[in-house]
Amino acid sequence: MDIKTADSLKKLPPYLFVEIDKAKRIARKAGKDLIDLGIGDPDTPTPKHIIDALNKAVKIPANHKYAMDAGMPVLRQEIARWYKNRFKVSLNPDTEILPVLGSKEAIAHTPFAFLNRGDVTLVPDPGYPPYNNATILAGGKPYKMPLLEENAFLPDLKKIPASILKKAKLMFLNYPNNPTAALAPKSFLKDVVKFAKKHKIIICFDMAYSEMCYDNYRSPGILQISGAKEVAVEFHSLSKTFNMTGWRIGWVCGNKDIVAGIAKIKSNMDSGIFQAVQLAGMAALKSNTSFYKNMARIYEERRDILVSGLEKIGFSINKPKATFYIWTKIPKGKNSMKFANELMQKADIVATPGVGFGKFGEGYIRFALTQNKTRMKEAVKRLSSL
Numbered sequence: 166m167d168i169k170t171a172d173s174l175k176k177l178p179p180y181l182f183v184e185i186d187k188a189k190r191i192a193r194k195a196g197k198d199l200i201d202l203g204i205g206d207p208d209t210p211t212p213k214h215i216i217d218a219l220n221k222a223v224k225i226p227a228n229h230k231y232a233m234d235a236g237m238p239v240l241r242q243e244i245a246r247w248y249k250n251r252f253k254v255s256l257n258p259d260t261e262i263l264p265v266l267g268s269k270e271a272i273a274h275t276p277f278a279f280l281n282r283g284d285v286t287l288v289p290d291p292g293y294p295p296y297n298n299a300t301i302l303a304g305g306k307p308y309k310m311p312l313l314e315e316n317a318f319l320p321d322l323k324k325i326p327a328s329i330l331k332k333a334k335l336m337f338l339n340y341p342n343n344p345t346a347a348l349a350p351k352s353f354l355k356d357v358v359k360f361a362k363k364h365k366i367i368i369c370f371d372m373a374y375s376e377m378c379y380d381n382y383r384s385p386g387i388l389q390i391s392g393a394k395e396v397a398v399e400f401h402s403l404s405k406t407f408n409m410t411g412w413r414i415g416w417v418c419g420n421k422d423i424v425a426g427i428a429k430i431k432s433n434m435d436s437g438i439f440q441a442v443q444l445a446g447m448a449a450l451k452s453n454t455s456f457y458k459n460m461a462r463i464y465e466e467r468r469d470i471l472v473s474g475l476e477k478i479g480f481s482i483n484k485p486k487a488t489f490y491i492w493t494k495i496p497k498g499k500n501s502m503k504f505a506n507e508l509m510q511k512a513d514i515v516a517t518p519g520v521g522f523g524k525f526g527e528g529y530i531r532f533a534l535t536q537n538k539t540r541m542k543e544a545v546k547r548l549s550s551l
């Protein structure tokens with residue numbers, strides 16, 4: 166039989182990291198000592214108290230059953246407590262918080278809850294690929310908002326054409342930002358809320374890096390803006406904050422009707438988060454701040470090594486105050502895919518070409534700070550001898 170996939174799958178952009186993945190495999194096979202600064206996945210383990218909480222919970226038979234779609238009430242209450250403490254905003258744990266199987270899952274299901282065929286989603290470019298791809302899978306049309314360095318990698322809302330705004334239902338934003346490491350000032354978030362109300366657009370604010378901040382910077386949430394709860398939800402994740410990428414747990418919070426829409430789609434797609442993982446997630450949210458501070462110190466040190474190394478060899482870099490990414494311009498006239506390949510061939514360093522995050526990422530490369538200090542120093546040494 167000739168197996169034919171849905172047309173929507175054919176509409177997805179090509180996976181641009183194929184070449185890099187292939188080169189990586191070949192280099193590994195050849196026994197090369199690769200320094201992988203490509204993937205945004207913490208290299209240090211999940212803290213012990215979280216693993217202990219899982220171990221305890223996994224032995225309780227009640228936790229082996231289907232979990233409730235809405236998540237355990239105690240988890241939602243813990244999220245509300247954490248959130249209030251961090252952002253000084255109260256959330257109703259019954260209606261304004263929904264635990265999810267990692268924020269990627271919730272982000273990818275959101276367009277299915279709100280788009281009709283031909284409706285538009287405003288997505289940042291460069292940006293996290295699911296905003297664009299889930300919109301396409303749900304039958305919608307992504308409209309790319311360029312994130313340009315001259316605008317501090319914030320979208321220029323005034324440049325979005327009126328004809329697009331008429332059809333726009335959703336807008337994705339992500340700050341602290343992957344891949345650019347840019348931050349959103351509160352003044353920008355205020356503009357976004359005003360804009361969303363005026364044009365009746367749902368704001369989906371991705372905060373996967375909310376706790377990965379340095380130099381005493383604290384990232385604001387959009388729900389801190391007055392009136393935001395009428396139009397916005399935030400996507401939160403334990404993945405990057407607590408080194409829990411494999412565990413699959415996060416939450417959506419904010420406007421109750423938006424939360425309910427996402428919950429309805431999800432109730433038809435999955436059957437909740439393993440309760441032992443929910444209880445481990447609670448243990449994570451109860452962690453004392455020394456864990457965050459220690460992680461921040463580790464990334465800060467690596468950042469400083471890589472930034473000063475790159476500056477010495479002529480790159481100009483804005484030292485990021487958040488995320489574990491360094492986003493930097495590559496030499497003029499080079500193409501990011503070729504440049505990343507060169508780094509791999511000549512220095513055994515893996516980095517992510519900017520164009521993989523959208524066409525406005527061309528001309529840039531992303532380094533992830535996901536190797537220890539010694540390896541970071543070795544990477545700088547190799548880069549200097551290029």
Ligand SMILES: *Cc1c(COP(=O)(O)O)cnc(C)c1O
Binds near residue numbers: 266343410
């Ligand atoms: C890592 C990442 C996520 C996904 O996190 P999960 O909770 O593990 O699904 C979401 N958004 C951005 C921008 C990310 O970089």
